[in-house]
Amino acid sequence: MTTTDPTSDTPAALEGIRVLDFTQMMLGPFATQVLADLGADVIKVERPEVGEWERGLEFAGRLIGTDSAAFVAMNRNKRSVAIDLKGKGARDALLRLAETCDVVVENFRPGVMDRLGLGYEDFRAVRADIIYCSGSGWGQRTKYAQENRPGQDLLIQAASGLALNTGTAGDPPIAAGTSICDATGALTLANGILAALLARYRHGVGQRVEVDLFHATMAILTQEISAMVNLGLDFTRSEAGIAQPWLSAPFGMYRTADGWIAIAMGELSAVAEVFGDPALADMDAWADRDAIKRRLDAVTPSRTTEDWLHPLLAAGLWAAPVRTMKEAAAELAADGSPLIVDVEHTSGETLQLVGCPITLSETPWRQRLRPPAVGEHTREVLSEVLSEEALRDLQEAGAL
Structure with a gap:
């Protein structure tokens, strides 16, 4: 069940929850879109002018206006704030904003947010019960994390054994037809955040949540690994x-x-x-x-x-x-499935996107906002916590 009426009186499941979102690519944005679809106010922090990296990721050499098909697929129902994380006054402004937030999500390489003064302890200092979620390729303190290795879907498919588990004998390792590790990590990330929100409601505690692509992928290989380890099987295709x-x-x-x-x-x-x-x-x-x-x-x-x-x-x-x-999506659209939704893009195009797959009978997900332009809501969001003078100072310092 879904509603596309942003003025609907039907309550949203996560209404009143605010998320400060520093993520990019798929691991973070897909996770935070789930929260946004369920009613959370997700504030997407992007680089001024160019936005997050995935906006420019071409599919078959093409973009939708100035955005990637991947970006528009994972960033609806969010407000975009464009701010230079290294800019003068930016850290203080973001920490001020965090005082009003329940959750902070980031998926930079381990250590980046700490060096910017935007790590878990920094946010916890302004809100003791903050939920701070870090997504990564290999984890925060693992061997590969310490080596600063890149953590990307194809690399995780290779390292986890997934690619060698696909295909026939004599075939090269075969990658899945979608970014399965990214998607698995994203849904695990959303699950972890929801669990932490419930723990705060039940026990009054904030906490740090960590999810990484490698461990999330190993977790979905649970039956294969169980058979190999416990039955002593040597898998050959x-x-x-x-x-x-x-x-x-x-x-x-x-x-x-x-x-x-x-x-x-x-x-x-x-x-x-x-x-x-x-x-x-x-x-x-x-x-x-x-x-x-x-x-x-x-x-x-x-x-x-x-x-x-x-x-x-x-x-x-x-x-x-x-x-x-494409055939599967066309069938859903023809059947009137609520999973396929029409969304107006900033370019003026009407896009067909995949909606939220969760059906809640009393608190349905809601399509409220189209995927935002870079910094579309900067002034709207920051004016909620900063004075006009403070906003002017940030502008003059080049942080916005």
Whole structure:
């Protein structure tokens, strides 16, 4: 459930919560957009004029106006304040603003905020119950963090084992089709902030929250790691293309006459019946998984995806058509799904964006603000805590 009416009387789940957001790229902005969608007042702190780094990240060499498609996807319902963090008076202004905030979120490399005088202790000095959340690639005090290694989605996919867990034997390591580590880290970050807010409500304490891409990714590999460690398995990828190294046939993707179909778990007796191959019922789903995959691969191109889908589902087998992301989104839009929302951009374009996937019956998420222009709300926000004279001083000092 969602509402696009910013004047709705329906309360928002996080109404009254204010977040000071120093994040960029996906790990931080996707997390804070979840909070913003649920009603939090998220104040996005950006560099004057150019804004955060991801605004200029081109997709296929293109931008939407002056913004990246990635930026507009993760920054709705936020207000933008443009201020030079190193500018004269900027630190004092931000700490003053933090007195009115419940949460501070940053995802710079470890140590950057401390050097700017904007670390956890600095904010806690002005608000004792502040929740200060740090996102990073490798953590704040780990070996790789101390080496100042870059922490980015592809690198985490590689280092965690995720890339080698994908594909068939003989393939190179294969990256996922989206920034899965960034997204996992972002949702974990939002979860940590919500837990800290509840702890403050229940126990009266503020605290520091830390989330990093590597540990969040290792956490979602929980079943694979459990099997490797506790069963002593040495994962080798399937020769014929079973979709995950530890699963049995028929799990995989199969070419059809007009595309592809995915078949997940299922009894081989049911598979044998649908495919008209009685011998399959007597095969071992694990030991013979490559042979089974090849037998099915030889048959599936004889029918269309739809022609396979219905008998597979009728037999109780788990199957779905393989589609592009654009096709999946178009179906949602055609069905009137609240997950696809229209948002007016600063360029004047009407954009279709993915909304919040959380449905709350009494406190629905709300689309209140479009993705902001750089510094669009600087004066509006800072005037809530600073005098006109103080704002003028910041302007003259070049901090704004």
